[in-house]
Amino acid sequence: MTQDELKKMVAEAALEYVIPGTIIGIGTGSTANHFIDCLAGIKGRIDGAVASSNASAERLAAHGIRVLDLNSAGELSVYVDGADESNHHLHLIKGGGGALTREKIVAACADKFVCIADSSKLVDVLGAFPLPVEVIPMARSMVARELVKRGGQPVWREGFVTDNGNDILDVHNLDIMEPARLEQDLNNIPGVVTNGLFALRPADVLLLGTEDGVKKIT
Numbered sequence: 001m002t003q004d005e006l007k008k009m010v011a012e013a014a015l016e017y018v019i020p021g022t023i024i025g026i027g028t029g030s031t032a033n034h035f036i037d038c039l040a041g042i043k044g045r046i047d048g049a050v051a052s053s054n055a056s057a058e059r060l061a062a063h064g065i066r067v068l069d070l071n072s073a074g075e076l077s078v079y080v081d082g083a084d085e086s087n088h089h090l091h092l093i094k095g096g097g098g099a100l101t102r103e104k105i106v107a108a109c110a111d112k113f114v115c116i117a118d119s120s121k122l123v124d125v126l127g128a129f130p131l132p133v134e135v136i137p138m139a140r141s142m143v144a145r146e147l148v149k150r151g152g153q154p155v156w157r158e159g160f161v162t163d164n165g166n167d168i169l170d171v172h173n174l175d176i177m178e179p180a181r182l183e184q185d186l187n188n189i190p191g192v193v194t195n196g197l198f199a200l201r202p203a204d205v206l207l208l209g210t211e212d213g214v215k216k217i218t
Contacts, residue, residue, distance in 0.1 A: 027081020139191020
């Protein structure tokens with residue numbers, strides 16, 4: 001099976017976590033897009049969705065799915081999103097698509113976070129995928145120096161601006177042995193909006209697409 005077919009498989013499996021009559025949160029990226037397309041088939045069962053990016057909001061609206069502002073929606077029954085990496089504790093690296101801040105906000109409002117990914121995303125130690133850090137533009141160089149002090153090699157994602165109007169530094173060469181501790185440490189650097197570690201609020205369920213079907217990790 002292709003990677004795209006594996007993503008579609010887990011997207012379909014995630015539909016069982018959709019609670020009828022509730023508002024759900026939707027992530028961003030290729031796997032989340034498959035989930036949005038699958039959700040269109042049962043859109044009449046939900047009251048609407050909150051998107052973690054402008055791109056996802058547009059895709060939801062194109063399917064005729066009601067898109068709500070998070071401030072109006074309040075708590076969400078479930079948040080479904082992909083990941084760039086996951087360890088066996090369901091700590092994640094996210095933000096390859098640049099929506100990490102809004103993804104983290106929407107995930108924090110959900111009763112359950114269901115992560116959907118193909119099997120290549122499961123790793124023993126996070127960090128092979130560069131860790132995205134969203135920064136206020138004026139602080140980019142200062143934050144980069146702080147990241148170097150922590151053993152990382154930050155690279156400015158030139159030509160990219162987040163939906164919040166900020167820059168992203170992709171941090172290479174990190175072996176992340178204590179994800180929650182590093183997440184908190186990086187967030188304390190002045191100028192950092194947030195980073196792509198989802199360890200303080202990890203996924204509750206990881207659905208992995210494999211050649212043998214969907215594997216569930218909790």
